[in-house]
Amino acid sequence: MSIVFSAISPHSPILVQSIGKENTNRLSATLNSIKKLESSLIESKPDTIFIISPHGSVQNNSFTMNLSPKFTGTFEEFGDHSTTLKYKGDFGLAYKIRERLETKAPLQLMSNEKLDYGSLVPISLLTQKLPNLKIIPIYYSGLSHQEHFDFGVLLQRELIYNNERIAVVASGDLSHSLSKDSPAPYSSKGKKFDAKLIEYLKKNDIDSILKMKETLIKEANECGLKSILILQGILSKIKHDPKMLSYEHPFGVGYLVMNFIL
Secondary structure (H helix, E strand, O other): EEEEEEEEOOOOHOOOOHHHHHHHHHHHHHHHHHHHHHHHHHHHOOOEEEEEEOOOOOOOOOOEEEOOOOOEEEOOOOOOOOEEEEEEEEEHHHHHHHHHHHHOOOOOEEOEOOHHHHHHHHHHHHOOOOOOOOOEEEEEOOOOHHOOOOHHHHHHHHHHHOOOOOEEEOOOOOOOOOOOOOOOOOOOOOHHHHHHHHHHOOOOHHHHEEEOOOOOOOOOOOOOOHHHHHHHHHOOOOOEEEEEEEOOOOOOOOOEEEEOOO
Protein backbone atom coordinates (compact mmCIF):
# COMPACT_ATOMS: atom_id res chain seq x y z
CA MET A 1 0.00 0.00 0.00
CA SER A 2 1.62 3.25 1.10
CA ILE A 3 1.88 6.00 3.68
CA VAL A 4 -1.69 7.10 4.42
CA PHE A 5 -1.31 9.51 7.36
CA SER A 6 1.41 11.76 8.78
CA ALA A 7 1.44 14.30 11.60
CA ILE A 8 3.32 16.06 14.38
CA SER A 9 1.96 15.65 17.90
CA PRO A 10 3.17 16.89 21.29
CA HIS A 11 3.68 14.37 24.07
CA SER A 12 3.19 16.29 27.30
CA PRO A 13 1.75 13.98 30.01
CA ILE A 14 -0.47 16.92 31.02
CA LEU A 15 -2.54 16.12 27.92
CA VAL A 16 -3.69 12.91 29.64
CA GLN A 17 -6.75 13.67 31.77
CA SER A 18 -5.72 11.42 34.67
CA ILE A 19 -2.45 13.35 34.96
CA GLY A 20 -3.25 16.89 33.85
CA LYS A 21 -6.68 17.00 35.55
CA GLU A 22 -7.81 20.64 35.75
CA ASN A 23 -4.67 21.75 33.87
CA THR A 24 -5.97 20.10 30.69
CA ASN A 25 -8.41 23.02 30.44
CA ARG A 26 -5.45 25.23 29.56
CA LEU A 27 -4.58 22.92 26.67
CA SER A 28 -7.97 22.94 24.97
CA ALA A 29 -6.59 24.07 21.60
CA THR A 30 -4.05 21.25 21.56
CA LEU A 31 -6.55 18.62 22.69
CA ASN A 32 -9.12 19.75 20.12
CA SER A 33 -6.47 19.52 17.42
CA ILE A 34 -5.46 16.02 18.51
CA LYS A 35 -9.14 15.05 18.24
CA LYS A 36 -9.05 16.24 14.63
CA LEU A 37 -5.91 14.21 14.05
CA GLU A 38 -7.63 11.19 15.55
CA SER A 39 -10.52 11.53 13.10
CA SER A 40 -8.13 11.82 10.15
CA LEU A 41 -6.17 8.80 11.37
CA ILE A 42 -9.33 6.70 11.64
CA GLU A 43 -10.39 7.75 8.13
CA SER A 44 -7.01 6.70 6.73
CA LYS A 45 -7.58 3.10 7.90
CA PRO A 46 -3.96 2.34 8.85
CA ASP A 47 -2.58 -1.10 9.61
CA THR A 48 0.54 0.12 11.42
CA ILE A 49 1.64 3.40 12.98
CA PHE A 50 5.27 4.46 13.26
CA ILE A 51 5.80 6.72 16.27
CA ILE A 52 9.08 8.66 16.24
CA SER A 53 9.94 9.48 19.85
CA PRO A 54 12.74 11.43 21.55
CA HIS A 55 12.31 9.69 24.90
CA GLY A 56 13.17 6.06 24.34
CA SER A 57 16.49 4.34 23.76
CA VAL A 58 18.56 7.13 22.22
CA GLN A 59 22.01 6.04 20.98
CA ASN A 60 24.80 8.40 19.97
CA ASN A 61 25.65 6.79 16.64
CA SER A 62 22.57 4.87 15.55
CA PHE A 63 18.81 5.05 15.26
CA THR A 64 16.78 2.48 17.17
CA MET A 65 13.66 0.55 16.21
CA ASN A 66 11.61 -1.39 18.75
CA LEU A 67 10.30 -4.65 17.32
CA SER A 68 8.60 -6.03 20.42
CA PRO A 69 5.56 -8.12 19.38
CA LYS A 70 3.51 -6.39 22.08
CA PHE A 71 3.71 -3.24 24.16
CA THR A 72 2.52 -2.11 27.58
CA GLY A 73 2.26 1.49 28.66
CA THR A 74 1.65 3.09 32.04
CA PHE A 75 1.79 6.60 33.47
CA GLU A 76 3.13 5.52 36.86
CA GLU A 77 6.07 7.93 36.70
CA PHE A 78 3.54 10.78 36.54
CA GLY A 79 1.40 9.61 39.45
CA ASP A 80 -1.23 7.55 37.61
CA HIS A 81 -0.92 4.03 39.03
CA SER A 82 -4.20 2.67 37.67
CA THR A 83 -3.86 3.02 33.88
CA THR A 84 -2.31 0.19 31.88
CA LEU A 85 -2.53 0.25 28.10
CA LYS A 86 -1.67 -2.62 25.77
CA TYR A 87 -0.79 -2.52 22.07
CA LYS A 88 0.28 -4.88 19.32
CA GLY A 89 3.69 -4.54 17.70
CA ASP A 90 4.51 -5.15 14.04
CA PHE A 91 7.46 -7.48 14.43
CA GLY A 92 7.46 -8.63 10.82
CA LEU A 93 7.60 -5.19 9.22
CA ALA A 94 10.15 -3.86 11.71
CA TYR A 95 12.48 -6.78 11.10
CA LYS A 96 12.05 -6.52 7.32
CA ILE A 97 13.00 -2.83 7.40
CA ARG A 98 16.05 -3.59 9.51
CA GLU A 99 17.17 -6.23 7.00
CA ARG A 100 16.76 -3.90 4.03
CA LEU A 101 18.54 -0.98 5.72
CA GLU A 102 21.32 -3.06 7.26
CA THR A 103 24.01 -1.76 4.91
CA LYS A 104 22.45 1.65 4.26
CA ALA A 105 21.80 3.22 7.67
CA PRO A 106 23.03 2.98 11.28
CA LEU A 107 19.92 1.27 12.64
CA GLN A 108 19.81 -1.13 15.57
CA LEU A 109 16.94 -3.21 16.90
CA MET A 110 15.67 -3.55 20.43
CA SER A 111 12.78 -5.44 22.00
CA ASN A 112 11.32 -3.64 24.98
CA GLU A 113 7.68 -4.19 25.83
CA LYS A 114 7.44 -1.04 27.99
CA LEU A 115 6.60 2.08 25.98
CA ASP A 116 8.30 5.39 26.75
CA TYR A 117 5.98 8.33 27.41
CA GLY A 118 7.07 10.11 24.23
CA SER A 119 5.44 7.26 22.32
CA LEU A 120 2.65 6.49 24.77
CA VAL A 121 1.04 9.92 25.10
CA PRO A 122 0.32 10.42 21.36
CA ILE A 123 -0.56 6.75 20.84
CA SER A 124 -3.00 6.74 23.77
CA LEU A 125 -4.75 9.89 22.53
CA LEU A 126 -4.89 9.00 18.84
CA THR A 127 -5.68 5.28 18.72
CA GLN A 128 -8.42 4.65 21.28
CA LYS A 129 -10.82 3.71 18.47
CA LEU A 130 -8.27 1.60 16.60
CA PRO A 131 -7.80 -1.45 18.86
CA ASN A 132 -6.19 -3.58 16.13
CA LEU A 133 -3.61 -1.02 15.05
CA LYS A 134 -0.02 -2.23 15.28
CA ILE A 135 2.76 0.13 16.37
CA ILE A 136 6.49 0.46 15.75
CA PRO A 137 8.41 2.95 17.92
CA ILE A 138 11.52 4.56 16.42
CA TYR A 139 14.02 6.61 18.43
CA TYR A 140 16.28 9.26 17.06
CA SER A 141 20.01 9.46 17.70
CA GLY A 142 22.92 11.73 18.47
CA LEU A 143 23.72 12.01 14.76
CA SER A 144 23.41 15.24 12.77
CA HIS A 145 20.17 16.84 11.62
CA GLN A 146 21.02 16.05 7.99
CA GLU A 147 21.51 12.39 8.90
CA HIS A 148 18.06 12.32 10.50
CA PHE A 149 16.48 13.68 7.34
CA ASP A 150 18.46 11.20 5.22
CA PHE A 151 17.35 8.34 7.46
CA GLY A 152 13.75 9.38 6.85
CA VAL A 153 14.37 9.29 3.09
CA LEU A 154 15.61 5.70 3.40
CA LEU A 155 12.60 4.76 5.51
CA GLN A 156 10.26 6.23 2.91
CA ARG A 157 11.32 3.69 0.31
CA GLU A 158 10.63 0.81 2.66
CA LEU A 159 7.28 2.15 3.85
CA ILE A 160 5.95 2.83 0.36
CA TYR A 161 6.82 -0.55 -1.10
CA ASN A 162 5.09 -2.87 1.34
CA ASN A 163 1.62 -4.34 1.68
CA GLU A 164 0.49 -2.33 4.70
CA ARG A 165 -1.19 1.03 5.16
CA ILE A 166 1.25 3.09 7.20
CA ALA A 167 0.72 6.08 9.50
CA VAL A 168 3.69 8.10 10.75
CA VAL A 169 3.64 10.44 13.76
CA ALA A 170 6.55 12.60 14.89
CA SER A 171 6.27 12.97 18.66
CA GLY A 172 7.93 16.03 20.10
CA ASP A 173 7.52 19.33 21.90
CA LEU A 174 9.08 22.57 20.71
CA SER A 175 10.96 25.04 22.92
CA HIS A 176 11.02 24.41 26.67
CA SER A 177 12.30 27.95 27.34
CA LEU A 178 9.39 30.19 26.35
CA SER A 179 8.68 31.85 29.71
CA LYS A 180 9.77 32.07 33.31
CA ASP A 181 7.39 29.16 34.02
CA SER A 182 9.24 26.90 31.55
CA PRO A 183 10.94 23.72 32.79
CA ALA A 184 14.20 24.90 31.17
CA PRO A 185 15.79 28.31 31.73
CA TYR A 186 14.03 31.12 29.87
CA SER A 187 15.59 32.24 26.59
CA SER A 188 14.33 34.81 24.13
CA LYS A 189 15.49 32.44 21.41
CA GLY A 190 12.81 29.94 22.38
CA LYS A 191 10.03 31.91 20.70
CA LYS A 192 12.27 32.66 17.73
CA PHE A 193 13.01 28.96 17.23
CA ASP A 194 9.34 27.96 17.40
CA ALA A 195 8.25 30.72 15.03
CA LYS A 196 10.92 29.89 12.46
CA LEU A 197 10.32 26.14 12.60
CA ILE A 198 6.57 26.55 12.15
CA GLU A 199 7.10 29.01 9.29
CA TYR A 200 9.44 26.62 7.48
CA LEU A 201 7.14 23.63 8.01
CA LYS A 202 4.19 25.53 6.57
CA LYS A 203 6.26 26.33 3.47
CA ASN A 204 7.75 22.84 3.15
CA ASP A 205 11.11 24.60 3.37
CA ILE A 206 13.25 21.75 4.64
CA ASP A 207 16.51 23.36 3.54
CA SER A 208 15.92 26.27 5.91
CA ILE A 209 15.16 23.88 8.77
CA LEU A 210 18.42 22.05 8.15
CA LYS A 211 20.28 25.37 8.09
CA MET A 212 18.93 26.63 11.43
CA LYS A 213 21.77 27.77 13.67
CA GLU A 214 22.92 25.33 16.33
CA THR A 215 23.03 28.11 18.93
CA LEU A 216 19.35 28.87 18.29
CA ILE A 217 18.37 25.21 18.53
CA LYS A 218 20.40 24.64 21.68
CA GLU A 219 19.03 27.67 23.53
CA ALA A 220 15.47 26.75 22.60
CA ASN A 221 15.79 23.50 24.59
CA GLU A 222 13.50 21.65 22.20
CA CYS A 223 12.90 17.91 21.97
CA GLY A 224 11.03 17.57 18.69
CA LEU A 225 13.27 18.73 15.87
CA LYS A 226 14.98 15.42 15.10
CA SER A 227 11.66 13.53 15.15
CA ILE A 228 10.27 16.12 12.74
CA LEU A 229 13.29 15.82 10.45
CA ILE A 230 12.87 12.05 10.19
CA LEU A 231 9.21 12.63 9.30
CA GLN A 232 10.19 15.23 6.70
CA GLY A 233 12.58 12.75 5.14
CA ILE A 234 9.79 10.18 4.98
CA LEU A 235 7.53 12.74 3.28
CA SER A 236 10.16 14.01 0.83
CA LYS A 237 9.03 13.71 -2.81
CA ILE A 238 5.53 12.74 -1.60
CA LYS A 239 2.94 15.38 -2.39
CA HIS A 240 1.58 16.71 0.90
CA ASP A 241 -0.11 19.81 2.29
CA PRO A 242 1.06 20.98 5.75
CA LYS A 243 -1.88 22.12 7.85
CA MET A 244 -1.15 23.61 11.26
CA LEU A 245 -4.02 22.77 13.59
CA SER A 246 -2.74 24.57 16.68
CA TYR A 247 0.21 25.95 18.55
CA GLU A 248 0.13 27.07 22.19
CA HIS A 249 2.44 27.29 25.19
CA PRO A 250 0.49 27.84 28.42
CA PHE A 251 3.16 26.13 30.54
CA GLY A 252 6.20 27.61 28.84
CA VAL A 253 6.60 24.68 26.40
CA GLY A 254 5.62 24.92 22.74
CA TYR A 255 2.95 22.40 21.71
CA LEU A 256 2.53 22.09 17.93
CA VAL A 257 -0.11 19.93 16.24
CA MET A 258 0.27 19.66 12.47
CA ASN A 259 -1.35 17.38 9.93
CA PHE A 260 0.48 16.70 6.67
CA ILE A 261 -2.41 15.94 4.36
CA LEU A 262 -1.39 13.39 1.72
